[in-house]
Amino acid sequence: MSRFTDNLKKLPGVSHLLALHLFDEEGRLAAVIENRPGSQGSVVIYNHLAQTFGAITPEAAEHGLQLYAEHVDEALSNPGKHPNIDRLLALIPDGSALQVKPVVACW
Secondary structure, eight states, rough: HHHHHHHHHHHHOOOEEEEEEEEOOTTTTTEEEEEEEEEEEHHHHHHHHHHHHSSSSSHHHHHHHHHTTTTHHHHSSTTTSHHHHHHHHHHHHHHOBEEEEEOOOOO
């Protein structure tokens, strides 16, 4: 089992979320991460970072990269392949932050 998978198991579940909306410092929608196969792990990590740090700050981004574990090297070698990791990598030197608004499923 990968470290990434192990890390996800330690974080709060997100089955109640449809997506996360990320907003830049001017309040513009910067990205949407849908809770679906292929991006569900990112929803788990970004949700955890938002709950822990209040926003996706450079400090939160550094913690998030640790959670992505072995996928960070692949993202560094293949820019664009992992946009949710690329976003965290860009925040660290940039010094900006993203606000996170969860989109909750209504059952």
